[in-house]
Amino acid sequence: MRILGIETSCDETGVAVYDSEQGLLGHRLYSQIKLHSEYGGVVPELASRDHVRKLLPLIEDVLTGTDSKDAIDGVAFTSGPGLIGALLVGACVGRSLAMAWNCPAIGVHHMEGHLLAPLLEDNPPEFPFVALLVSGGHTQLVAVKGIGQYEMLGESLDDAAGEAFDKAAKMLDLDYPGGPNLAKLAEQGDVTRFKFPRPMTDRPGLDFSFSGLKTFTLNTVAEHSLASGLPDDQTCADIAAAFQEAVVDTLVIKCRRALQQTGLKRLIIAGGVSANSRLREKLQQALAKIQSEVFYARHEFCTDNGAMIAFAGCQRLLVGQQDDVVIDVKPRWPLQTLSAV
Amino acid sequence: MSLPESYLALDASTEKCSVTLVVEGRFHSRECNIPRSHAKVMLPLIQELLNEHGMTLRELSKIVVSRGPGSFTGIRICLSIAQGLAYGSGLPIVSVDSLAALAKYASIAATPHPGLHSILSSSPSRLLIIPALDARMNEIYWSANILENNLIKHISEPTLSSPVDFVAEVSAIISQQAANTPFVGVGHGWEVVTDQIDIIQTKCSAATAFDASILPHAEGAARLVLDEKFGEVSEDGVIEPLYIRNEVAWEKRKRIRPAPQTAPQKDS
Ligand SMILES: Nc1ncnc2c1ncn2[C@@H]1O[C@H](COP(=O)(O)OP(=O)(O)O)[C@@H](O)[C@H]1O
Numbered sequence: 001m002r003i004l005g006i007e008t009s010c011d012e013t014g015v016a017v018y019d020s021e022q023g024l025l026g027h028r029l030y031s032q033i034k035l036h037s038e039y040g041g042v043v044p045e046l047a048s049r050d051h052v053r054k055l056l057p058l059i060e061d062v063l064t065g066t067d068s069k070d071a072i073d074g075v076a077f078t079s080g081p082g083l084i085g086a087l088l089v090g091a092c093v094g095r096s097l098a099m100a101w102n103c104p105a106i107g108v109h110h111m112e113g114h115l116l117a118p119l120l121e122d123n124p125p126e127f128p129f130v131a132l133l134v135s136g137g138h139t140q141l142v143a144v145k146g147i148g149q150y151e152m153l154g155e156s157l158d159d160a161a162g163e164a165f166d167k168a169a170k171m172l173d174l175d176y177p178g179g180p181n182l183a184k185l186a187e188q189g190d191v192t193r194f195k196f197p198r199p200m201t202d203r204p205g206l207d208f209s210f211s212g213l214k215t216f217t218l219n220t221v222a223e224h225s226l227a228s229g230l231p232d233d234q235t236c237a238d239i240a241a242a243f244q245e246a247v248v249d250t251l252v253i254k255c256r257r258a259l260q261q262t263g264l265k266r267l268i269i270a271g272g273v274s275a276n277s278r279l280r281e282k283l284q285q286a287l288a289k290i291q292s293e294v295f296y297a298r299h300e301f302c303t304d305n306g307a308m309i310a311f312a313g314c315q316r317l318l319v320g321q322q323d324d325v326v327i328d329v330k331p332r333w334p335l336q337t338l339s340a341v
Numbered sequence: 342m343s344l345p346e347s348y349l350a351l352d353a354s355t356e357k358c359s360v361t362l363v364v365e366g367r368f369h370s371r372e373c374n375i376p377r378s379h380a381k382v383m384l385p386l387i388q389e390l391l392n393e394h395g396m397t398l399r400e401l402s403k404i405v406v407s408r409g410p411g412s413f414t415g416i417r418i419c420l421s422i423a424q425g426l427a428y429g430s431g432l433p434i435v436s437v438d439s440l441a442a443l444a445k446y447a448s449i450a451a452t453p454h455p456g457l458h459s460i461l462s463s464s465p466s467r468l469l470i471i472p473a474l475d476a477r478m479n480e481i482y483w484s485a486n487i488l489e490n491n492l493i494k495h496i497s498e499p500t501l502s503s504p505v506d507f508v509a510e511v512s513a514i515i516s517q518q519a520a521n522t523p524f525v526g527v528g529h530g531w532e533v534v535t536d537q538i539d540i541i542q543t544k545c546s547a548a549t550a551f552d553a554s555i556l557p558h559a560e561g562a563a564r565l566v567l568d569e570k571f572g573e574v575s576e577d578g579v580i581e582p583l584y585i586r587n588e589v590a591w592e593k594r595k596r597i598r599p600a601p602q603t604a605p606q607k608d609s
Contacts, residue, residue: 040594045413049584052417056424056578085414088380092421099384100398100429173597229597325384 001073001318004059004097005310008051008090009082009110010136011035011042014306015058017066018314024120026066027307029300030054037176041166048085055093062306072101074322076313079107080330081137087329095327104322106313111138111335113308114270116147117297120311125266125295130258132251134279135271135303136162136177140335141206141258144268147315147341153258154206161247161273164210168217168243172236182240183276189234189241194220196246201253206261208254210247217243248279252286259292268295275302315341346402349387349426350563353379353419354411354439355474355529361559362390363567369394370560379418387426398430405562405572407439409583410482410499411474416582428578435572436580437565439557440484440499440528443472445569446561447527447552448488456550460523463548469519471511473530474557481507481530482585485514487522493569501585508537515544523547527555 002025007014016027032050036042063069077094080087091107098105115131118124130153133140139156159167162179169178174185196216199209220239224231231239255267267287273279274296283294301307316322319341350361358379359372371386373379391397406423409416416439427434447457447470460468466489473483481504485497496518502510507530515524524545531538531553542549565571573580 038593048413048417049582052420052582053579055421056428059428060577085417088414089417089421092380092418093425095384096422096425097429098425099388100426176594325388326382327380327384329380 001314002068002071003074003076003310003314003317004063004068004072005306005313006055006059006075006077006090006094007113007304007306007309008055008086009078009080010086010304011047012304013051013054013058014304014309015055015062016306016310017062017068018307018310020314020318024307024311025068026062027305028058028062029305030058033177040170040176042083044083044085047083048089051086051089055089059093072103074098074103074313074317075101075105076108076309076317077105078110078113078309079328080110080333082110082331084329084331087331091327091329095323095325099325104317106316106322107328108309108313109333109335109338111140112338113312115142115144115268116312116315117270117301117308118268118295120301120307121295121297125268125293128264129266129268130255130262130264132255132267132269132274133271134161134251134269134273136160136166138271139208141254142335143262143264148338149340150335150338152336153262154208154254156208156210158209158211159214161208161210161251162271164214164247165273167214171218171221172240173230179272180275183244183278185237186240186244186278189237189239191241191245193238194242196242198246198250198253201250206254206258208250213243213246244276244278248276248282251279252282255283256286256290259287259290265292266295267292270297270302272303275299347396348401348403348405348563350405350559350566351383351419351423352407352439352442352557352559352562353383353415354407354409355415355556357556357558358383358415359559360386360390361563362394362396363563364394364396368560368563370558372558379415383418383422398426398432401430401432403433403435405435405437405566406580407442407557407562408436408580409439410476410501410585411439411557413584416584420580420582424578434575434578434580435566436575437562437572438484438499438583440472440474440482441486441493441495441565441571442561443474443528443555443557444470444486444561445493445565446558447472447525447555448491448493449564450555454550454552454554457525457552460525460548460550465523467522469515469522469524471524471526473507473526473528475529475533476501476586479504479533481533483507483530485511491568493565499583499585504534504537508534508540511541512544515541520545521547524549526551527553529553529556
């Protein structure tokens with residue numbers, strides 16, 4: 001079964017073709033980062049405008065490049081959670097294409113897309129496993145028995161990890177999206193100079209909270225700021241390193257705890273923050289000590305992309321699930337409400 | 342003799358969403374007036390019409406869309422659906438502006454407002470039609486059109502104005518080009534200036550009528566393409582929405598460090 005996947009939930013237009021027999025045949029991504037960095041964050045109306053401009057040419061490219069123009073058996077599109085106007089563009093184009101092609105279509109949960117992305121790699125983890133979903137909008141620990149069988153173990157009570165990265169980056173006057181830029185700056189920093197708190201790690205439970213860390217960062221920046229309004233370059237790097245270390249340690253502690261609590265031996269990390277090298281490195285070290293393994297997607301499939309949507313949609317379409325012609329996008333959509341495959 | 346072509350027209354530029362299927366010169370329409378339901382209802386309405394007339398998308402010759410101005414989200418829903426259907430069926434897309442579609446629809450409206458009805462039924466040789474849509478933020482999208490021999494002709498392109506400018510510009514158009522021509526104002530943009538309509542009426546010596554309840558309709562778009570030969574054809578499905586409002590004041594970030602020379606961009 002050959003599936004066209006479309007992702008437009010936020011600021012990336014992603015398109016891919018995945019074949020259940022042959023694997024991923026092709027994918028393209030148009031990122032709006034440059035557009036939004038002028039504003040220091042995603043401007044929803046501008047995001048929607050860019051999607052409607054870019055999506056069809058991207059689809060044409062991918063279909064031509066994979067020789068799939070008359071060979072698509074189903075269409076998968078992100079139908080939530082995300083920005084409503086952005087979601088609508090992908091869902092309307094995707095659902096209408098399927099109607100014209102007379103093939104089934106399915107709306108995919110964006111976080112399920114992220115969660116299954118490591119399964120696109122060569123040595124995919126077997127079910128069951130624990131998933132750490134860490135993106136711009138979500139920080140969740142989920143016990144995964146199979147596709148669509150998700151038990152929420154814990155989640156952020158306030159900011160998502162990616163959001164915390166982005167806000168801390170903004171305090172250091174780094175460009176949007178701050179996560180990767182802050183991580184880069186942290187490489188030059190001395191991680192021992194500042195000691196940031198590891199929120200909610202001294203208590204039992206698997207929930208997260210990053211807003212205190214945000215305040216701590218803001219205060220540290222203010223305390224060391226010069227007349228320019230920023231600390232000197234080395235101090236900025238040291239703050240970046242201390243911040244990253246605090247987020248990473250917090251995530252690692254909770255992941256280890258989740259594995260111990262569930263008795264599972266495999267962890268997958270997915271979503272934008274799973275691209276973070278320090279997180280990957282420290283998780284590997286920590287999990288090796290408890291005879292567990294960590295899996296993640298290649299870098300480009302950590303952040304939003306069409307491949308994960310094509311893959312997740314394909315799994316559901318293969319068992320006969322599909323949507324009717326009523327296009328229904330869901331800006332908010334709890335992962336646990338999905339049906340099992 | 343070849344049969345007249347069959348095609349589909351879509352409009353979702355306001356809270357009204359409408360679909361028209363043209364078969365053998367006949368216009369069949371469906372509409373829905375529930376705000377924020379356009380994405381949900383549009384494909385089912387299209388499917389209903391196609392089924393009812395035993396047609397498939399591939400038997401059509403094109404898809405006509407209103408590309409704005411109007412609700413940003415509505416315009417994108419309409420364009421995105423048209424793109425999916427057209428690309429998937431190998432059809433061209435023809436786009437018209439929603440204000441022209443509104444003017445055209447008003448000129449053929451089956452059950453118009455009494456004032457509008459009496460002007461239309463007198464079959465004036467020339468009629469000034471000003472479609473206006475409420476653009477929120479106290480502004481109005483509008484254009485000026487002359488109906489002559491049942492054909493719409495733009496005399497001013499779609500634009501965005503404050504209520505004060507709108508009233509002044511419409512008054513000027515009437516004084517300069519249409520003082521003796523009957524005049525009709527349609528669309529909910531007129532609700533924004535209800536208290537100033539008398540200013541406009543005093544400029545016009547012929548009959549005037551206003552109906553704020555008439556909104557853009559797919560049938561107007563469908564007829565414009567047939568009668569007036571309006572519309573821009575896109576073979577590859579790429580169409581630029583007509584937002585007009587492009588300068589919404591999104592606040593840019595303030596930088597402390599100088600901006601980098603080249604911003605990073607991934608486009609694999
Ligand atoms: N290397 C990195 N280190 C830390 N955060 C990162 C890194 N790369 C991306 N991010 C963060 O990931 C988020 C984007 O992830 P993504 O999965 O695309 O988000 P969403 O699905 O919520 O739109 C942003 O908050 C970004 O700052």
